[in-house]
Every structure is written in C-alpha cells, then in structure tokens.
Amino acid sequence: MHLLELIVPPGFLANGPVHTALIVGAGAAVVSAIVGVFTVMRGQSFAGHALADVSSAGGSAAFLLGLNPLLGFLGVAALAAGGMEWADVRDARERDLVTGVMLGVGLGLTALLLYLGTIRGSTSGAAIAILFGSMFTIPASLIPLALTVAGVALVAIAAIYRPLLLSSLSADLAQAQGARVRRMGLVHALALALAVSLAAMTVGAILSTALLIGPAAAALRFADRPGRALGWAVAIGWAATWGGILLAYDSFYWTPGHGWPVSFFIVVLIFIGYLLAGLAGRRPARQGLERPA
Amino acid sequence: MTDTAALSVHGLRVSFSGRPVLKDVQFEVAAGEFCALIGANGSGKTTLLKAILGLLRPQSGEVRIEPGAAGARIGYVPQKISIDPYLPLRSRDVVALGLDGARWGWPRRSRADDARVQEMLEAVGAIEFAERRVGQLSGGQQQRVLIAHALVRRPRLLLLDEPLANLDVRSTAEIVALLRRLSAQYRTAVLLSAHDMNPLLAVIDRIVYLASCCAVSGKADEVIRTEVLSRLYGYHVDVVRVHGRVVVIAAHEPEEIRAALARDPVHTAQVP
Amino acid sequence: MFTGFMSNTWIVATLVGVVAGMVGFFVVLRRAAFAAHVLPLGAFPGAAAASVLGVSELAGIGVFCGLGVLGISQLQRWDRREVATALWLAVALALGTLFLSMTSEYSQGVYALLFGEVLGVSSHALAPVAVSSAVAIGMTALLFRPLLLDSLSPELAEAAGAPSRRLELAFLTVLALATAMTLPVVGALMVFSLMVGPASAARLLTDRPRVALALTIGLALATVWGSIALSYLTDWPVGFFIGALAALSYAGGRMRAARQAR
Structure with a gap:
C-alpha cells in the first residue's frame, strides 16, 4: 500500500485538473497514435508536424480573440490540411516544399498574432502555453468537445481503413481497384488535422509531433499486421501520456514548489518505448531494406 | 467484337501534351487467353495498360472488358x-x-x-x-x-506490368509457369507486358506487339515476321533467330536516328 | 534605420542571407526540408539551457546543433529519415520545455528565440557569426560537386569516392553551422523559411545549378533585408515578414514556371 502511495501520491486521483488532463490526454494520445500509424506509413511525418505548427496560428488567433483555443487550432489545421490535399502534389519533393513554404507562412502568422497579443497587454506566457502546451490548465469544460473531436477522427479513420492500407502499399494498386483515392486522402488529411489539433491543445503545437510519430514509429518496428500496429501504438501513446501526467504530478514533491513539465515526461516515455520497440523488433534482413531481390 | 473476348481495344489514341503515345491501337484478347504485350522501353506499354484499367482517359477509342464474377x-x-x-x-x-x-x-x-x-x-x-x-x-x-x-x-482479365523485370532466370521461369497455370485453372485471360519476348514465346497464345504508337496482334509466329514487323515499325526490320532466341534488328538506321546523327557534329566528322 | 546598433544587424543579416541561401540550395536539392526545420528548432533548447547554466547563448545553440546532427544521423540508421528527424525534434524539445520550466521570466526571450529579433545582435556577436559563416561558405564550396552528384545519384557519388552516409553527415554539419549563426537573428522557427523559400523558387526559374545558386542567394538576401526593414518600420516581428516573403517568392516562381509550361 505504501509503495502504491509512493507511485500514485495521495490526492492525485481526487485532483480536478489532473482528471481533466487524464481524460483529454488519453483522447489525444489514442487518436494521435492511430492516425500516426497511417501518417508514418504514408511517409507524411513532415506534413503531420507542419500541420501542428501551422495550427498554432489558430491557437494564437483564438487567444487574441478570446475564443476556445481548441476551435482555433482545429480551424486552421483543417484549413491547412484541406489546402495541402487540394494542391494534390504527387511529386514527393514538390510536396515537401509546398509543405515547407506553408509551414513558414503559418509560423509567421503565429509570430504576428502572438506579438499583437502581447501589445494588447496580455501576458507573454501565451507563446509558451500555445507552443508547449499546458496540460494542467485545460478547463474541464473542454472535455466534451475534446472527446467529440477524438471520436470524429476515429470514425473517419475507420471509414477509410482498407483503402488507406491498400494505398500505403501502392497508390496505383488502390486506384486500379477502384478506390476513391483523392476523397480518401482528404478524409485522412482531416483526421490528421483533428488529431494534431487535439494533441497541440494538450502537449503543445510543437510537441504534438511526439504523440503522432513516436508511438506509431515504435509499433511499426515490430508489429507485423495492421491491427497489432494500431493496438501497440495506442498502448504506448496512452501509457506514456498517463505516465507523464503521473510523473509530472510526482515531480512537485521532488523539487518542492516547482513541477517539471508534463510534455517532457511524455516525450521521454515515448522515446524509451521507441528504443525498447527497436530492441524487441526483429531487424529485417539487410537486403530487404536495400533491394528485395 | 467477338462474344468470347475478355478484352477488346478499338482505335485507342492517347497523347501527352500533344505528343502521341498510342495512335491507333486495336486488338482483342479472348477469354482465358495467355497473352504477351511486347514493346521496347517507352513504346507505351504502361500507358496502354493504364488506359485499359481506366486510370487515364484516352483521347479517343474504346476499351471493352467482359464483366467477371x-x-x-x-x-x-x-x-x-x-x-x-x-x-x-x-x-x-x-x-x-x-x-x-x-x-x-x-x-x-x-x-x-x-x-x-x-x-x-x-x-x-x-x-x-x-x-x-x-x-x-x-x-x-x-x-x-x-x-x-x-x-x-x-x-476475367489479369494485367501485369513488367512482372519479369528484375527477376533472375529461375524466378522468371517460375513466374511464367505459375501465370500460365493460373490462367488455365481460373479461365482468366492474362495480358502481361515485357520488353523481352523470349522467356514467353513457348507459352503464349497471343502476342500484342507495340511499336511506333501502333500494335499488331496474333499468334506469335504470325506476328514475329520480318514483313509484319517492318510494316508496323514503318521501316525495314529483320527478325533473326539465333540459338532459339528471337531478336528484332533494324536493318537500316531509322529516319529519326539518321537525322539525330546528322545533327551531331562529332559523329558527322568521324563518319564521312 | 542604418545607424548605430542597427549597423551590426545589417552586417549579420547579409552574412545570414548568403549562408542561408547557399545551404538552402542544397536543402532543396537533397529533399532535406524537414531536417532544415528540425535542426534550428531542436537547437533552441540549447539557448534555454545556456540561460539556466548562465553560459553564452551561442554556445548552447552550437552544442544542441551538434547534438542534433549526431541524433538525426544516428536515428537514421534505425528508421526512415523523416521518422528519425521527427523523433530527434521531440526529444530536443522535451529537453527544451524542461529547461524553460527551470528559468522564470524567460518567456519574452523564448519569443525572440523562436521568431527572431532585429535588435538581437551585439558587437561581440559579430566575430563568431563571421567565422562560422566563413566556415559554412567554405565547406559548401568544397562540397559543391560531391553534393550535387550525390543528389543526382548516390551510386555515382559513391563511385567517385564520396559515400552517401559521410556526405549526409557533412551536409548536416554545414546545416547546423548555418543554423547556429542564423538562429539568433531570424529565430528558430524562421531559419527554415529563409532556407527553403528562396531555393525552391530559384529552382523553378533556372535549370543551371550555378545560376540557381546565385539566384537563391540573391532571393535570400532580398528576403532577409526586406524583412528587417519592414520589421523596423512596422515594429511587427521579423519572422512574420520572412515567412510571407519566402512564400511570395515561391509563389512567384510557381507562376513563372506555369506560364513557361504553357
């Protein structure tokens, strides 16, 4: 019993902000992990990260206008995702560049909006809150919206599950089989936008990439079928998030009066998970990596 | 079009930004037939397969496919x-x-x-x-x-785009034998593209030969003949058989090559 | 605008434009846009660490740039390039949040580090910037042909005695150097725009590598000068103008390419 109290300190489960963080964090972790598996498989890690960064412009705008921050993140992320799919750049290099240029514009806007926010007399802590997240300050009133966003993203992914798998094998193959590839791409981009903005809310725009890519990359190192990859990614992301919240709460006792950031622990746990997964996963034959012949 | 055709292609014309790739392609594949689509690199094999699949829209012409189960x-x-x-x-x-x-x-x-x-x-x-x-x-x-x-x-129809490229000799023979067997077993017509016809000549029912944006089709020994292929290419080619292998050789440099050589100053200097 | 403390800024901005343009040219050629975004962003925790430890900011940034090169190239042996890049970013930023939480009264500093600060150049910062830009320019010039060859075909470069892995490491090192000197002026989030925007536009305007390189440097200089001038006049953040001008030059390049294709 004492050991348990050492790990889960008294008051942890009765604490309101902790409750909210646990619920919203779990939602963000699950959705990011599932969407992330497809993002990594489709080679869109950069796009996923860019979307998160760009969405911070929405977060700052919401902050400036006093709107619900999740709506701000969401609106801009959805807009950017739609735009990226609409541009429909097939060539991987050009797609990277378009993503990059858009990322620059989004971050520039973020800079401007944050600046305008500070001259309006608000605290300059907004930059840190928006970019790095602040899990323990999420209002409880945000829970229903956050869970709805998570639910919609999961339904969207479930709807396009099979064509997504097929097209990550080969886009030509999916198209030849009559899959509506463009519509599928759009739905995936929107699911990505939902996942990213939810994660941006919780761990911050800049670190949401960790939730998106980390668990997925870890699961893909050893899972050999799609269901297991999704399951493991969810398990790793979820465990890291709750573990991170717990450790951050504990850290108030380690260094009195000053807690360590949640995002730090979450990322560290995810990275440990990734390294362990790499050790657990059988290394594919070297020739398989270079040239299957 | 015959009733038993698994695939029939009529007057197919495809061009990319004004440059014709397929001008007037016409052929049929009967149900259950094992068929090779032969042509040099860049002769439009992949384009033809994509047009059959409906992945690209031809300027004109028609592709009909027998509906399967x-x-x-x-x-x-x-x-x-x-x-x-x-x-x-x-x-x-x-x-x-x-x-x-x-x-x-x-x-x-x-x-x-x-x-x-x-x-x-x-x-x-x-x-x-x-x-x-x-x-x-x-x-x-x-x-x-x-x-x-x-x-x-x-x-009812199986299309394969260069399935034998990048395979060693043994795997090539195995895949060809496998396709032949599956075609017979499921009564599926097979159309597979290849740039080298030699591994296939012994087993195919029909050959579709693609050159100069057009196609001829028929039994292999009807198509792989000097006069047939010369007409297709638009200049004289020789069909040569050596050690049981068939090679198609241009007897004279075709017009385009001759023109290109004439433009190249180094070449003209060396060849008076 | 051109007097006193601003003269330092103009000198540094010019060096930054040249180096960012040169390196950006290869960033685009090697499809390393993501790495070009992650190295600077992953170096910003170095500045936070420096402020915790009370050492020079530039040193902190330099150390984290170096760590970034090692981290990315090590993770690349394990996994896909972009996954490796993303993971390094996550780890670096996690450390960044930790350092930030240890210092109070730092949020204004964070903002300047992320989005740039026109007046952020003091006289004694001039020498390190000049030295590192000289090294970066020298290394790029030295690596010009092998990098070009490697982008065309890794096999060709290998045959010519320049193995891909070593080139990648060299390239990341140059990128890190360029980052370390560019970051304090244009900000961790905007270094990347300055590298990618001009180069991706120049690539659309010409097919000749040397002309493209010159054009890239020209556009980068125009972008960075214009941004600083506009920022000085409006008091708006430099980063905003860099992002906007980079996007403008890319859009211009796309439009000209589209008109030529017609």
Whole structure:
C-alpha cells in the first residue's frame, strides 16, 4: 500500500485538473497514435508536424480573440490540411516544399498574432502555453468537445481503413481497384488535422509531433499486421501520456514548489518505448531494406 | 467484337501534351487467353495498360472488358513497387485487401473470405511466407503475393506490368509457369507486358506487339515476321533467330536516328 | 534605420542571407526540408539551457546543433529519415520545455528565440557569426560537386569516392553551422523559411545549378533585408515578414514556371 502511495501520491486521483488532463490526454494520445500509424506509413511525418505548427496560428488567433483555443487550432489545421490535399502534389519533393513554404507562412502568422497579443497587454506566457502546451490548465469544460473531436477522427479513420492500407502499399494498386483515392486522402488529411489539433491543445503545437510519430514509429518496428500496429501504438501513446501526467504530478514533491513539465515526461516515455520497440523488433534482413531481390 | 473476348481495344489514341503515345491501337484478347504485350522501353506499354484499367482517359477509342464474377473485372499487378520493410502487412493481409481493399468502412471478413484468401495463397505457392511482412520478402515472393492479390476476386482479365523485370532466370521461369497455370485453372485471360519476348514465346497464345504508337496482334509466329514487323515499325526490320532466341534488328538506321546523327557534329566528322 | 546598433544587424543579416541561401540550395536539392526545420528548432533548447547554466547563448545553440546532427544521423540508421528527424525534434524539445520550466521570466526571450529579433545582435556577436559563416561558405564550396552528384545519384557519388552516409553527415554539419549563426537573428522557427523559400523558387526559374545558386542567394538576401526593414518600420516581428516573403517568392516562381509550361 505504501509503495502504491509512493507511485500514485495521495490526492492525485481526487485532483480536478489532473482528471481533466487524464481524460483529454488519453483522447489525444489514442487518436494521435492511430492516425500516426497511417501518417508514418504514408511517409507524411513532415506534413503531420507542419500541420501542428501551422495550427498554432489558430491557437494564437483564438487567444487574441478570446475564443476556445481548441476551435482555433482545429480551424486552421483543417484549413491547412484541406489546402495541402487540394494542391494534390504527387511529386514527393514538390510536396515537401509546398509543405515547407506553408509551414513558414503559418509560423509567421503565429509570430504576428502572438506579438499583437502581447501589445494588447496580455501576458507573454501565451507563446509558451500555445507552443508547449499546458496540460494542467485545460478547463474541464473542454472535455466534451475534446472527446467529440477524438471520436470524429476515429470514425473517419475507420471509414477509410482498407483503402488507406491498400494505398500505403501502392497508390496505383488502390486506384486500379477502384478506390476513391483523392476523397480518401482528404478524409485522412482531416483526421490528421483533428488529431494534431487535439494533441497541440494538450502537449503543445510543437510537441504534438511526439504523440503522432513516436508511438506509431515504435509499433511499426515490430508489429507485423495492421491491427497489432494500431493496438501497440495506442498502448504506448496512452501509457506514456498517463505516465507523464503521473510523473509530472510526482515531480512537485521532488523539487518542492516547482513541477517539471508534463510534455517532457511524455516525450521521454515515448522515446524509451521507441528504443525498447527497436530492441524487441526483429531487424529485417539487410537486403530487404536495400533491394528485395 | 467477338462474344468470347475478355478484352477488346478499338482505335485507342492517347497523347501527352500533344505528343502521341498510342495512335491507333486495336486488338482483342479472348477469354482465358495467355497473352504477351511486347514493346521496347517507352513504346507505351504502361500507358496502354493504364488506359485499359481506366486510370487515364484516352483521347479517343474504346476499351471493352467482359464483366467477371461479382463485378470484379480486372486484376492488376503494377510494375515493381518498393515496399517499406516496416509496413505492417503480411502476405495474407495483402491478399485479403484484394477482396475488399477499395471499400470504405471497418472490415468484416467472413469465413468464406478467409478460405478464399487461403486458397489463393496456396495457388500461388505463397503459403510458406503467408505470415511474413511483404516488405521483407524477395522480389519473386512479392510478385507471387501481388498476383494472388490481383486474382482473389476471380477477375476475367489479369494485367501485369513488367512482372519479369528484375527477376533472375529461375524466378522468371517460375513466374511464367505459375501465370500460365493460373490462367488455365481460373479461365482468366492474362495480358502481361515485357520488353523481352523470349522467356514467353513457348507459352503464349497471343502476342500484342507495340511499336511506333501502333500494335499488331496474333499468334506469335504470325506476328514475329520480318514483313509484319517492318510494316508496323514503318521501316525495314529483320527478325533473326539465333540459338532459339528471337531478336528484332533494324536493318537500316531509322529516319529519326539518321537525322539525330546528322545533327551531331562529332559523329558527322568521324563518319564521312 | 542604418545607424548605430542597427549597423551590426545589417552586417549579420547579409552574412545570414548568403549562408542561408547557399545551404538552402542544397536543402532543396537533397529533399532535406524537414531536417532544415528540425535542426534550428531542436537547437533552441540549447539557448534555454545556456540561460539556466548562465553560459553564452551561442554556445548552447552550437552544442544542441551538434547534438542534433549526431541524433538525426544516428536515428537514421534505425528508421526512415523523416521518422528519425521527427523523433530527434521531440526529444530536443522535451529537453527544451524542461529547461524553460527551470528559468522564470524567460518567456519574452523564448519569443525572440523562436521568431527572431532585429535588435538581437551585439558587437561581440559579430566575430563568431563571421567565422562560422566563413566556415559554412567554405565547406559548401568544397562540397559543391560531391553534393550535387550525390543528389543526382548516390551510386555515382559513391563511385567517385564520396559515400552517401559521410556526405549526409557533412551536409548536416554545414546545416547546423548555418543554423547556429542564423538562429539568433531570424529565430528558430524562421531559419527554415529563409532556407527553403528562396531555393525552391530559384529552382523553378533556372535549370543551371550555378545560376540557381546565385539566384537563391540573391532571393535570400532580398528576403532577409526586406524583412528587417519592414520589421523596423512596422515594429511587427521579423519572422512574420520572412515567412510571407519566402512564400511570395515561391509563389512567384510557381507562376513563372506555369506560364513557361504553357
């Protein structure tokens, strides 16, 4: 019993902000992990990260206008995702560049909006809150919206599950089989936008990439079928998030009066998970990596 | 068009930004026929296959395909694809995606579906590596899995884009024999593209020969003849048989090459 | 605008434009846009660490740039390039949040580090910037042909005695150097725009590598000068103008390419 109290300190489960963080964090972790598996498989890690960064412009705008921050993140992320799919750049290099240029514009806007926010007399802590997240300050009133966003993203992914798998094998193959590839791409981009903005809310725009890519990359190192990859990614992301919240709460006792950031622990746990997964996963034959012949 | 044709192509014309790739392509493949689409690199084989698949819209002409069981019309094996070794799909999953990969919604597969996947894996000889990730298989093994993927819905027509490229001699012979057997077993017409006809000549029912944006088709010994191919190319070519292999050689430099050589100053200097 | 403390800024901005343009040219050629975004962003925790430890900011940034090169190239042996890049970013930023939480009264500093600060150049910062830009320019010039060859075909470069892996490491090192000197002026989030925008536009305007390189440097200089001038006049953040001008030059390039294709 004492050991348990050492790990889960008294008051942890009765604490309101902790409750909210646990619920919203779990939602963000699950959705990011599932969407992330497809993002990594489709080679869109950069796009996923860019979307998160760009969405911070929405977060700052919401902050400036006093709107619900999740709506701000969401609106801009959805807009950017739609735009990226609409541009429909097939060539991987050009797609990277378009993503990059858009990322620059989004971050520039973020800079401007944050600046305008500070001259309006608000605290300059907004930059840190928006970019790095602040899990323990999420209002409880945000829970229903956050869970709805998570639910919609999961339904969207479930709807396009099979064509997504097929097209990550080969886009030509999916198209030849009559899959509506463009519509599928759009739905995936929107699911990505939902996942990213939810994660941006919780761990911050800049670190949401960790939730998106980390668990997925870890699961893909050893899972050999799609269901297991999704399951493991969810398990790793979820465990890291709750573990991170717990450790951050504990850290108030380690260094009195000053807690360590949640995002730090979450990322560290995810990275440990990734390294362990790499050790657990059988290394594919070297020739398989270079040239299957 | 004959009643038994699995595929008929009429007056097909495709051009990319004004440059014609296929000018007037016309041929038929009968049900269950084993057919090779032969042409040099860049002769438009992939374009023709994509037009048949409906992946690109021809300027004019018509492609008709006999409808197969359960709406499955064409099975397709794309040109060599590079599969990420970490893609979490086993051979079995890839074949199952052949059944319903284009459909939206969460997958629910019946026992009958599982049985069909199993049967297909056995038919192509992929049972040993059915539980392994496709990205970690050899080229020949991946080829088998993709063939099973294409055939699992029992299409009446199977298209393969350069399935023999990048295979060693033994795998080439094995894949050709496998396709021949499957074609007979499921009564599926097969159209496979290749730039070298030699591994195929002994087994094919029909050849479609693509050159100068046009095609001739027929039995191999009707098509692979000096006068037929010369007419197709628009200049004289010789069909030469050496050591049981067939080679097509241009007797004279064709007009385009001669013109290019004439423009090249170094060449004209050396050849008076 | 051109007097007193601003003269330092103009000198540094010019060096930054040249180096960012040169390096950006290869960033685009090697499809390393993601790495070009992650190295600077992953170096910003170095500045936070420096402020915790009370050492020079530039040193902190330099150390984290170096760590970034090692981290990315090590993770690349394990996994896909972009996954490796993303993971390094996550780890670096996690450390960044930790350092930030240890210092109070730092949020204004964070903002300047992320989005740039026109007046952020003091006289004694001039020498390190000049030295590192000289090294970066020298290394790029030295690596010009092998990098070009490697982008065309890794096999060709290998045959010519320049293995891909070593080139990648060298390239990341140059990128890190360029980052370390560019970051304090244009900000961790905007270094990347300055590298990618001009180069991706120049690539659309010409096919000749040397002309493209010159054009890239020209556009980068125009972008950075214009941004600083506009920022000085409006008091708006430099980063905003850099992002906007980079996007403008890319859009211009796309439009000209589209008109030529017609």
